[in-house]
Amino acid sequence: MIGVLVTFTQTDKVDRSSLAKIADELRVPFEGMAGLRFKSFMLDEDGFQAKNFYVWDDEEKSRSFFTEELVDKVTGIYGAPPKIEYLEIVGFVDNSGT
Template structure:
């Protein structure tokens, strides 16, 4: 498994409500996405950041998703260019309820 942190760092133009709206609108696009195990949309108002965290089944699936075209599209959506960081997941605990 591979994790991906996608972090949007804002200056004075941080708008928590706008970021929440983006997350709520985009959520459905990721439900059932092949290769994607989970995604979390997060906010840190104190740091003026939004970070999306993805858990992918494979590095190939993750890298195929994060194209330059996608980065350009989310830059337009969020208003800032994200930093994208790939990490290895050593262990994952999931306590999902069905």
């Protein structure tokens, strides 16, 4: 498994309700997406960074998702270019089924 942390750093605080609206509008394309196990939309404690965290089955699928075209699109949505970090997941606990 591979984790991908995508961070959008803003110069002004991110409006929580605007971020929640983005998350709601963008949820549908991710539901049932092949190779994607989880995706979360997050806001950091200070409110200056919107973050998305993905868990993918494998690195190839994750890297093929984050194309230059997608980066341009999300830059327009969030108003800032993303920083994309690929993280090897060496252990995982999933309590969602309990």
